[in-house]
Amino acid sequence: MLNDLFHTYKKIIILVLIALCAIIFWFYGCHRQQQSNDTTKTWEKEEMTETEGYQYHFQTDTLSGNVVFGTKGYIAQGRTLPVRVDMTCEGESFTGTLKITLPGVDGEGVSYQSAVSCREGVTSKVEMEVPSLGNASYFYFEILDSFGTVQFSQRVLTRDGEEETGEKNLYIGVLSSQYSSLEYLDGMNFEVDNETFTLQLVHFLANDFPTDVQELGSLTGVLIDSFDTSALSKAQIRCLTSWVTAGGSLFVGTGTGAEVVLSGLDHLLKVQAGDVEEVQYTFNSELSRAGSARLYTSGLTFAEEDKWESLSLSSPACVYREKYESGEISVFTFSLTDDTFRQWTGRDDVVGEIFEEELREEAGRSWVGDTSLWYVKTTLYAFMNGRHPNTFYYGIFFIVYLGVLGFFAYYVLRKIKRREYIWGVVPVVALLFTVSLAFRSEGSGGETGEGFSAIRINDASVGKDDYYLLYQSNDGSEDSVDLVSSIESVEPVDYNYRTENVDDYSVRNITENYTINNTKNGFDIAFGESVPGTSYILKCTGGSSQMDNASCFTTNITAENSFFEGTVTNISEWDFDKVVVIRGQQYTVLDGIKSGETGEINEKTVKFWTEYEEEGQTDGDEEDATASGNLVEYLKQRYMLGNGDQNTLLVIGITDDNNFQLLTNGNSLGNRLSAFVNRFALQNEDGSECIININTCLDEESQGTSLSYNILEKNETQAVYSFDVSKVIWGLFRNRDGFSGTIYAYNYDTGGQDKILEDADDYMNCGELEPYVSDMNEVTLTYVLPADGTYGEAPILSLLTKDVEQ
Numbered sequence: 001m002l003n004d005l006f007h008t009y010k011k012i013i014i015l016v017l018i019a020l021c022a023i024i025f026w027f028y029g030c031h032r033q034q035q036s037n038d039t040t041k042t043w044e045k046e047e048m049t050e051t052e053g054y055q056y057h058f059q060t061d062t063l064s065g066n067v068v069f070g071t072k073g074y075i076a077q078g079r080t081l082p083v084r085v086d087m088t089c090e091g092e093s094f095t096g097t098l099k100i101t102l103p104g105v106d107g108e109g110v111s112y113q114s115a116v117s118c119r120e121g122v123t124s125k126v127e128m129e130v131p132s133l134g135n136a137s138y139f140y141f142e143i144l145d146s147f148g149t150v151q152f153s154q155r156v157l158t159r160d161g162e163e164e165t166g167e168k169n170l171y172i173g174v175l176s177s178q179y180s181s182l183e184y185l186d187g188m189n190f191e192v193d194n195e196t197f198t199l200q201l202v203h204f205l206a207n208d209f210p211t212d213v214q215e216l217g218s219l220t221g222v223l224i225d226s227f228d229t230s231a232l233s234k235a236q237i238r239c240l241t242s243w244v245t246a247g248g249s250l251f252v253g254t255g256t257g258a259e260v261v262l263s264g265l266d267h268l269l270k271v272q273a274g275d276v277e278e279v280q281y282t283f284n285s286e287l288s289r290a291g292s293a294r295l296y297t298s299g300l301t302f303a304e305e306d307k308w309e310s311l312s313l314s315s316p317a318c319v320y321r322e323k324y325e326s327g328e329i330s331v332f333t334f335s336l337t338d339d340t341f342r343q344w345t346g347r348d349d350v351v352g353e354i355f356e357e358e359l360r361e362e363a364g365r366s367w368v369g370d371t372s373l374w375y376v377k378t379t380l381y382a383f384m385n386g387r388h389p390n391t392f393y394y395g396i397f398f399i400v401y402l403g404v405l406g407f408f409a410y411y412v413l414r415k416i417k418r419r420e421y422i423w424g425v426v427p428v429v430a431l432l433f434t435v436s437l438a439f440r441s442e443g444s445g446g447e448t449g450e451g452f453s454a455i456r457i458n459d460a461s462v463g464k465d466d467y468y469l470l471y472q473s474n475d476g477s478e479d480s481v482d483l484v485s486s487i488e489s490v491e492p493v494d495y496n497y498r499t500e501n502v503d504d505y506s507v508r509n510i511t512e513n514y515t516i517n518n519t520k521n522g523f524d525i526a527f528g529e530s531v532p533g534t535s536y537i538l539k540c541t542g543g544s545s546q547m548d549n550a551s552c553f554t555t556n557i558t559a560e561n562s563f564f565e566g567t568v569t570n571i572s573e574w575d576f577d578k579v580v581v582i583r584g585q586q587y588t589v590l591d592g593i594k595s596g597e598t599g600e601i602n603e604k605t606v607k608f609w610t611e612y613e614e615e616g617q618t619d620g621d622e623e624d625a626t627a628s629g630n631l632v633e634y635l636k637q638r639y640m641l642g643n644g645d646q647n648t649l650l651v652i653g654i655t656d657d658n659n660f661q662l663l664t665n666g667n668s669l670g671n672r673l674s675a676f677v678n679r680f681a682l683q684n685e686d687g688s689e690c691i692i693n694i695n696t697c698l699d700e701e702s703q704g705t706s707l708s709y710n711i712l713e714k715n716e717t718q719a720v721y722s723f724d725v726s727k728v729i730w731g732l733f734r735n736r737d738g739f740s741g742t743i744y745a746y747n748y749d750t751g752g753q754d755k756i757l758e759d760a761d762d763y764m765n766c767g768e769l770e771p772y773v774s775d776m777n778e779v780t781l782t783y784v785l786p787a788d789g790t791y792g793e794a795p796i797l798s799l800l801t802k803d804v805e806q
């Protein structure tokens with residue numbers, strides 16, 4: 001009967017199919033193509049008239065407006081890219097999507113989208129952020145209507161000609177009423193760790209400094225000098241404070257203008273201006289070319305003096321620095337606009353020292369990120385080791401597929417009499433195959449979201465959670481997922497961006513690996529069709545940490561110079577697979593502390609960590625390949641790299657009991673780990689400050705020779721260490737470093753070499769160190785490896801210092 005119906009209405013069915021094909025072709029083909037070249041379009045880069053900076057003006061037949069990329073038009077690679085659009089429409093209202101596409105290698109890419117709604121004759125403001133621009137050399141800016149038709153598209157370069165030659169721009173925002181006196185900083189070059197950096201100033205006025213912290217995303221630092229900060233609104237001060245808290249660097253110059261500069265920053269700095277007088281500064285040996293200078297100096301009073309550290313640039317100290325949450329604040333006793341300082345021959349050397357830490361952080365940003373990322377990836381991929389394609393399902397599919405092919409062959413060759421079977425069997429097979437897609441197994445447990453794995457870092461002191469989400473598709477088919485509304489940003493991890501400026505393919509030809517759509521209800525992630533087995537990693541940030549997670553543990557710890565010991569009690573409802581205890585760069589790992597149990601820390605288990613420690617060295621062979629073991633390695637990188645705080649104890653519990661919600665609609669993750677970070681204060685009995693590793697204080701003549709990055713490169717190595725002349729060397733101790741050689745110190749009284757610190761945990765006090773410290777606070781040490789060794793680890797020596805007046 002079906003066969004007869006087909007023959008009767010054959011022509012009608014064919015015409016309907018042709019019409020459907022034409023509609024589909026138009027909708028997914030022609031309708032989605034860019035407008036023809038005869039459509040009028042304008043795209044011009046122009047200076048903003050009311051405030052300094054750059055913007056792009058765009059115009060089509062129906063849309064017009066201005067867009068600002070980055071901070072006031074300045075775009076920094078590897079940082080947040082804020083996008084601000086003012087748009088008007090003519091003729092009718094417009095609803096669509098603002099889209100930023102970052103090209104990857106081999107014609108791939110990642111897109112960020114945000115909704116656009118514009119009423120006729122009314123200016124609509126659209127704000128969105130690309131959390132990390134990576135090292136992409138350009139991106140595409142597009143406006144699409146509600147059908148997906150491209151209304152406007154343009155390519156935007158992310159770097160200028162200087163950066164193409166290998167230099168990197170560091171953008172410093174400047175608030176100053178004497179901006180012209182600071183222009184000598186603009187374009188100043190510095191070389192750090194074989195990388196060249198160029199300072200680029202971004203001038204702000206009181207009326208255009210942002211109130212949204214995202215708009216400062218391109219900046220490495222903010223300099224306030226000779227500026228009345230009381231002119232800033234409360235919202236602007238909150239924005240500046242939030243930016244510093246999130247990791248920004250604030251530089252404050254005082255001098256003759258100290259009172260007005262500090263007036264609006266009292267809540268942030270807690271620093272009061274005193275009398276102004278001329279002071280003669282003598283700079284240390286590393287700045288021998290600088291010599292000395294007599295500058296107008298403001299007396300500064302620090303309400304929280306113990307939080308501030310004086311930099312060893314000069315005598316007396318002229319730069320004070322404070323760690324402020326994840327950021328830093330530096331205050332100068334003089335002004336960078338001082339005429340004497342600007343005309344001084346040692347100016348550039350001193351400026352380089354002031355910005356040195358930010359430059360080094362920028363130089364090390366990619367290395368540190370790549371190293372930490374390695375452990376994030378190994379943690380997430382460890383979850384997926386047991387996930388394999390369901391061979392049974394695919395086997396049945398191919399058997400049925402071969403059967404259908406055989407049926408067709410039999411029909412053609414044997415001329416089946418009841419040909420209507422062919423119209424019934426094929427739809428039934430297709431229907432069964434489609435239904436089976438919903439019930440097939442992925443080869444592991446029964447939770448939803450089996451294609452996803454995630455780790456969560458919950459640090460209540462930061463106020464936000466970090467999630468690393470892995471999506472792996474065994475089929476390579478398209479998929480999508482919605483994240484909970486508390487997520488504030490989503491960015492790709494370990495993505496290969498296109499770094500060449502050559503545009504040899506259009507944005508229309510880019511295959512989007514995934515699209516990050518920012519909606520009113522949160523982020524929607526759409527994964528494109530890919531090769532089976534392809535995986536993607538996203539970093540998600542947001543959601544205030546729950547305060548009850550800040551009290552997962554109680555501690556009873558006794559701390560000595562090179563180790564600590566005591567007990568850790570789990571007072572939470574979670575059973576922790578591992579507990580990592582960190583103090584500065586000393587750590588130990590406890591296994592299996594269940595709810596209510598107490599773990600004991602023995603001093604013999606406490607190790608000193610360096611970034612070159614072998615993976616899994618202390619976690620036990622049986623756990624090296626597990627997700628929790630790899631997460632331990634990531635936590636070491638994250639919380640111990642550059643950590644010089646000996647007075648804070650971090651206790652981090654790792655568990656898979658915490659079924660956190662990252663996906664909406666009640667979907668739970670089949671593979672997950674949570675790390676809860678608690679902080680405890682440790683008593684500093686003698687009030688000393690600790691330099692964790694004195695190899696960071698090497699004199700210039702010793703750097704880059706035979707001792708670098710804690711590695712000895714020859715049998716006998718001599719190193720000269722220069723310390724702040726305003727400090728008293730209070731003690732020196734050797735950590736548990738694995739060094740197998742001998743340490744000699746030059747005795748300035750006898751002129752000979754004395755053997756010191758023969759064993760780990762050995763300590764020398766102020767009196768014992770006196771003959772080994774020169775009048776310029778220099779110490780000369782010689783490291784001798786065993787006779788059969790010409791390459792190995794350097795000893796890790798820590799120094800205790802106190803202020804001279806103490």
